[in-house]
Amino acid sequence: MTNSAEGIAISFQDCFDAHKDRVFNTALSMLQNWEEAEEVTQDVFLAVYEALASFRGQAALTTWLYRITVNKVLDRLKARKAQKRAGFTISLWKQKGAEETVFEIPDFLHPGVLLEQQESSKILFKAIAQLPENQQSAFVMAKVEQLSYAEIAAILNVTVPAVESLLVRAKQKLRELLKNFYENR
């Protein structure tokens, strides 16, 4: 990575080619929305373009990229929640809209899921969307991106036992949510 304009451009291109799918897949799995995942991927690489010259390799490039991605996705999820809250408040004023299910999670089908597991995965993704943010990030990185605990720990800036604990709690919560879903079906 050089400081010359051309050097940065080449590095950015390399970085984009090598990591675009990783960033997009993480964003897609957490946001469960194709357009938003694309927007976040654009945001991530814009941030990378701005900061690539100052990147001194304190962390692995992959870790750094995942960290930016997770932060951008969490920002997006917070904005989405705020929007839903505002929508809900408005719907309380408008009696007609109050019956609409503002918090309904739409079906999401990840394109990389095996055909025979697609129906089950739709339900799992619905449950994943209801996990607390840090559990959601850890679970997606472990199960979808198949990262090691050490890698997840570096990305989330926590210890390895903390990641283990996050994943255990995530699985417990998912079991609970899935049980409720199947019982009330």
Add this chain to the structure above:
Amino acid sequence: MENIDIQANINAALNSLEGIQRAEADAALLQKIEARIAANREGRQVQQVQIRRLAIRLAAAAAVMLVLNFVVWLNVSKHRQNDTFQQFSETYFGSQLNY
């Protein structure tokens, strides 16, 4: 029996991500990002020009103020030198001082 079914469904859902493949980003994504980088750069240039213009206007206003202050100060100091009680009396009372 129902419980067993539910447990089987839960396990199937939890294991449904096994063998998952990475989703691929749109091929046109790089062009979109490059367009945004270019737009950002343009926006920043426009901002810089606007800031420069504002700075020039402020500097000009400050210079005018400085010149005006200097002129006032010159006039005041000139009057102080020339003003005598006689001139003052002539100006404001129309007649010379009569002691």
